[in-house]
Amino acid sequence: MTTTLNKTLHFQDLGLKDYTEAFIYQEKLMQEIIALKLKNRNSPGENEELTPNYLLFVEHPHVYTLGKSGHDENMLVNSNKLAEINATFVKTNRGGDITYHGFGQLVGYPILDLDNFTSDIFLYLRNLEEVIIRVLAEYNLMGERSEGETGVWLDVGKPYARKICAMGVKTSKWVTMHGFALNVNTDLRYFEYIIPCGIKDKTVTSLQRELEREFSPEEIQELKEKIKKHFCEVFGATLG
Numbered sequence: 001m002t003t004t005l006n007k008t009l010h011f012q013d014l015g016l017k018d019y020t021e022a023f024i025y026q027e028k029l030m031q032e033i034i035a036l037k038l039k040n041r042n043s044p045g046e047n048e049e050l051t052p053n054y055l056l057f058v059e060h061p062h063v064y065t066l067g068k069s070g071h072d073e074n075m076l077v078n079s080n081k082l083a084e085i086n087a088t089f090v091k092t093n094r095g096g097d098i099t100y101h102g103f104g105q106l107v108g109y110p111i112l113d114l115d116n117f118t119s120d121i122f123l124y125l126r127n128l129e130e131v132i133i134r135v136l137a138e139y140n141l142m143g144e145r146s147e148g149e150t151g152v153w154l155d156v157g158k159p160y161a162r163k164i165c166a167m168g169v170k171t172s173k174w175v176t177m178h179g180f181a182l183n184v185n186t187d188l189r190y191f192e193y194i195i196p197c198g199i200k201d202k203t204v205t206s207l208q209r210e211l212e213r214e215f216s217p218e219e220i221q222e223l224k225e226k227i228k229k230h231f232c233e234v235f236g237a238t239l240g
Helices: 020-041 079-084 121-137 188-193 209-212 217-235
Strands: 008-018 055-058 061-067 088-091 098-101 105-109 144-146 149-154 162-172 175-183
Touching: 008 217, 020 055, 020 088, 020 105, 055 217, 061 121, 079 088, 079 188, 098 105, 098 188, 105 149, 121 149, 121 162, 121 175, 121 217, 175 209
Parallel strands: 008 055, 061 088
Antiparallel strands: 055 105, 061 098, 105 175, 144 149, 149 162, 162 175
């Protein structure tokens, strides 16, 4: 653990990027941070360098990703159907089950050294949820947590409870990768081909569906700024 904490976030908007390309980039940043932590541990004192933190925004083409604890049977269609709907299927190393990423969805990948914040995965996930809950409140939507189900939901405890933001993370040496996927203008029909997050009795929604309007590019940019603002507030971070 570093003796000096660095709570500066380097923000990058990657735009539209293939899932695997973004995965490789996340891993590169993660491994650089881990290498620096090991260097600091082996040479403590005056030569110690602060470990960086990153917040990446990205949008992916249609892709279904299955977490390491997921179940293949939650993918409901075969490769022929995937080709028909221009989607791919990737097994990945985050926690959680299957989810969908696609156009009109805002994906956030925090690559953080949690030793700069709090070395607690449970708290980290709750803080990620808190960021999205605060963002939704700015649109007069009451985001909630659902016990035992990571992510942010609407109308928890009601028959029409629905998830608006999925989350799944991986940590190594207290460095994080993966993150959250907030449905904005997302084509929700793509969720019909999976059992989202392995949860059979709840559905999914989007900001577009809840607010009954499509977000313009300018409004999506405003949304990104709101996420950055609340992320810094919740994590006590600053953008650098």
